[in-house]
Amino acid sequence: MSTNLHRAIVSYSNSSTGEIKVRIPAKFDSDSTLSISYISRNSINGSWPVPAIGSQIVVASDDDTYANVFWLQTQPGAV
Numbered sequence: 001m002s003t004n005l006h007r008a009i010v011s012y013s014n015s016s017t018g019e020i021k022v023r024i025p026a027k028f029d030s031d032s033t034l035s036i037s038y039i040s041r042n043s044i045n046g047s048w049p050v051p052a053i054g055s056q057i058v059v060a061s062d063d064d065t066y067a068n069v070f071w072l073q074t075q076p077g078a079v
Contacts, residue, residue, distance in 0.1 A: 004061040005072070008034075010051045018048030020071065022059060027066075034059075034069045041071070 008022035011033050020036035028034075036059065041048070051057050051071075058072045 004064070004066075006059055006061075008057050008059040010053050010055050010057060013050035013053055015047050015050050018043060018050065020050055022057065022069070024059070034066055036071050037068045039068070039070065 004027075006024045006027060008024050010020065011023050012019065012021040014020075018038060018041060021033045022036060023030065023033055060070045060072055062068050062070075
């Protein structure tokens with residue numbers, strides 16, 4: 001199993017639903033977006049911690065299909 005780490009740019013985020021979509025410029029064209037998995041993420045008092053649109057975050061995928069993309073937070077809760 002290979003782990004793919006990338007710098008991603010947040011193209012959409014919603015603190016009500018927790019949905020996050022990102023672009024990975026080094027891997028895909030500028031029109032391609034990927035959804036961030038909900039695994040290991042949850043809401044806090046009805047609001048989801050999400051990064052701001054346009055911010056850069058680090059993401060990982062557990063395989064080359066990018067079916068599961070995970071947000072790697074260095075300071076959880078600080079967005």
